[in-house]
Amino acid sequence: xxxxxxGLKRLRETHLYRRPRVLxxxxxxxxxxxxxxxxxxxxxxxxxxxxxxxxxxxxxxGADAYGVGSGAAHxxxxxxxxxxxxxxxxxxxxxxxxxxxFSTGYMANVGVISALAGRGDQVFxxxxxxASLLDGALLSRARxxxxxxxxxxxxxxxxxxxxxxxxxxxxIATDGVFSMDGDLAPLPDLACVAERTGAWLLVDDAHxxxxxxEEGRGSLDHMGLxxxxxxxxxxxxxxxxxxxxxxxxxGEELIETLIQRARSYIYTTAPPPAIAEATRxxxxxxxxxxxxxxxxxxxxxxxxxxxxxxxxxxxxxxxxIQPLVAGTAExxxxxxRSLEAQGILVSAIRPPTVPEGSxxxxxxxxxxxxxxxxxxxxxxxxxxxxxxxxxEMAAAL
Numbered sequence: 543x544x545x546x547x548x549g550l551k552r553l554r555e556t557h558l559y560r561r562p563r564v565l566x567x568x569x570x571x572x573x574x575x576x577x578x579x580x581x582x583x584x585x586x587x588x589x590x591x592x593x594x595x596x597x598x599x600x601x602x603x604g605a606d607a608y609g610v611g612s613g614a615a616h617x618x619x620x621x622x623x624x625x626x627x628x629x630x631x632x633x634x635x636x637x638x639x640x641x642x643x644f645s646t647g648y649m650a651n652v653g654v655i656s657a658l659a660g661r662g663d664q665v666f667x668x669x670x671x672x673a674s675l676l677d678g679a680l681l682s683r684a685r686x687x688x689x690x691x692x693x694x695x696x697x698x699x700x701x702x703x704x705x706x707x708x709x710x711x712x713x714i715a716t717d718g719v720f721s722m723d724g725d726l727a728p729l730p731d732l733a734c735v736a737e738r739t740g741a742w743l744l745v746d747d748a749h750x751x752x753x754x755x756e757e758g759r760g761s762l763d764h765m766g767l768x769x770x771x772x773x774x775x776x777x778x779x780x781x782x783x784x785x786x787x788x789x790x791x792x793g794e795e796l797i798e799t800l801i802q803r804a805r806s807y808i809y810t811t812a813p814p815p816a817i818a819e820a821t822r823x824x825x826x827x828x829x830x831x832x833x834x835x836x837x838x839x840x841x842x843x844x845x846x847x848x849x850x851x852x853x854x855x856x857x858x859x860x861x862x863i864q865p866l867v868a869g870t871a872e873x874x875x876x877x878x879r880s881l882e883a884q885g886i887l888v889s890a891i892r893p894p895t896v897p898e899g900s901x902x903x904x905x906x907x908x909x910x911x912x913x914x915x916x917x918x919x920x921x922x923x924x925x926x927x928x929x930x931x932x933x934e935m936a937a938a939l
Contacts (some may be wrong), residue, residue, distance in 0.1 A: 552660045556893055557871040568593035569784075573887075577695065579914060580887040583905045588753050588862045589834045591784030591912035604819030612812040616643070617801070617903025621810030628818040631825060632789050636759065636777070638769050639795040644806065645813050647748055647778035648674040650788040651832045652681055654744065654774060654802035655715065659684035662927045663711040664704060666697055666741070670723060670897075675715045675746060684713075691720075694731035701739040712739065718747035718761030721755070722896050722904060724859030726750075726761055733771035744774035753862060757829040761784040769793065783828060787813045834909035836861055841907045841916055849921040852927060857902075864925075865891075866903040874901035877926060885921045 553559040567574035569592035574583050592595055604624060614620035616822050625643055632641035644650035655678030659665050663684040665677055670691045701712065716727045729745065736743040747760040755763030764771055764928040769775075771825040775791045790800060800807060828834070845864060849856050857865040868874035874890035881903075883890050892901045905919070 549774050557875050566748075571653060571908065573917055575887060578885075580882075580885055581918060582674040583907065583919060584885040584887055584889040585785055585906060585912075586749070586781040586839065587908050587910075588749075588782040588906070589758075589828055589831075590785065590908045591782070591827060593617060594784065594824065594827065595783060596827065597824045600823035601816050602819035604816030606812075607819070608685055608815035610814060610816070612814055614812065615786040615808065615810060617808060618628065622812075622815040622818065624815040624822070625812060626856070628822050628825075629789070629820055632777075633791060635757070635825060635829065636775055636791040637638055638791040639776065640795050641791040642797045642800055642807065643813065643886050644788045644790065644816070645802075646786075647746070647776070647780070647788040648677075649754035649806035649810065650778075651675050651715075651746055651788055652678040652765055653806035654790050654800060655679055655684075655713065655777060656682040656805065656935030658682075658742065658762070658774075659711055659713050662901065663713065666700060666712070666714045668716045668720075668727065670720050671717055672721055672746060672937050674833070675717070675744075680714070681707035686712075692728055693723065694728050694735050698735045698739070701741060706757045713744060714741050715744040715746070717749070718745045719863070720859050721749055722902075723857055723862065723865055724749075724861045725857070726764075727771065728760060729765050733767060737771070741775060743772050744776065745772050746776040748778040748781055748788075749861065751777045751861060752828045753835060755831070758782065758835060779821050779824075783824045783859065785824055786817050788819065792819070806846060821931070837909045838907060840910055844913060845905075845920065846906070849917070849923070851921065852924055854923060854927070862907040864905040864907070866905060868901050868903065869899060871901045874903060877903055880926050881922055885924050886919060919927050 545821045563575050565573055565575055569585055569587045572579055589844035608624060610623055612620040629641045629643055632640060644653060659682040661683050664687060665679040665684045666689060667679060668691055687700055689700055698909050714732060718733060719726055733743055748915050750761035753756040754760050773792055773928045774796060779785050779787045850866045857867060868877055871892040874892055878888055878890040888905055891904045
């Protein structure tokens with residue numbers, strides 16, 4: 543085990559060592575973390591539904607009706623009426639014929655890519671895609687090719703250069719909203735490339751669903767795209783919808799193929815039915831309470847205006863994900879610790895989650911924040927800026 547100890551030592555020396563914090567309260571703007579009440583800006587609970595009383599009540603009713611665990615995989619005895627109802631409601635929400643539940647977003651992406659692509663196929667992915675999309679391509683044993691971030695021309699050049707090669711299938715996979723940058727993929731352009739080259743297009747809209755589009759239908763609705771342009775939609779339930787799990791939505795043939803071939807669906811225990819019941823309620827709330835999305839937009843605007851006045855190096859994002867670039871892992875950790883000393887929790891995001899040289903604070907907003915919370919964060923960042931050597935801030939900018 544000596545080599546493991548050396549590896550851990552190296553992570554500490556390079557400021558890349560991670561440890562889990564202990565949450566001692568529900569999610570919210572002011573959780574109790576490691577025994578301390580903090581103002582938090584690092585959760586993905588964008589709509590503030592993870593601790594919603596109606597969602598909690600639905601979970602309790604689900605546990606009363608179905609018990610705690612599902613007991614088996616979906617294809618054995620684990621697929622309850624609650625799961626079936628949620629799948630039908632997700633299909634209606636996304637305006638697609640069918641939806642299929644997975645236990646996690648990671649499992650959904652790994653399952654769908656490895657079910658649709660294999661040896662002799664090609665998978666094309668944005669360089670900043672989530673790790674689950676990349677791992678799905680690697681596990682599929684298809685040829686993985688990565689194009690420059692949000693660059694449909696680079697993708698087009700790759701695909702058109704491969705059209706003469708023997709290949710059974712070509713799959714393009716992208717995040718809808720990029721989880722660490724907060725920007726949107728150029729989905730209409732990617733859809734055009736896919737149509738022109740005969741490729742399938744998969745969009746993982748984990749950070750767009752619930753937040754963007756009419757009733758929170760996500761990036762595709764926001765950009766006016768339908769199933770004809772994007773046949774494979776992946777969504778998660780543990781972010782804006784506040785519960786747990788994931789789903790794939792699409793046509794009849796897609797969903798039936800996944801049921802037969804997606805190993806991460808076939809060979810795992812189904813999520814607890816009570817979680818499905820809670821998600822049904824959170825989905826209803828997300829669809830009807832548009833004020834949550836409106837508040838998010840107001841908070842984001844207020845923050846970006848204030849950050850611009852301070853000259854902070856924010857990345858270009860109109861979503862609840864607002865990255866503040868530090869550069870080095872050491873600097874990002876220093877900023878995070880300085881904010882923590884002021885009672886504000888913002889995680890430092892470091893390689894390999896983001897590319898070398900782009901470590902950052904990933905600031906995220908929730909509908910349960912208010913204007914005073916944003917102002918307190920801006921005040922803390924102003925004090926942080928005042929205490930930074932000018933050379934360090936100039937380098938970050």
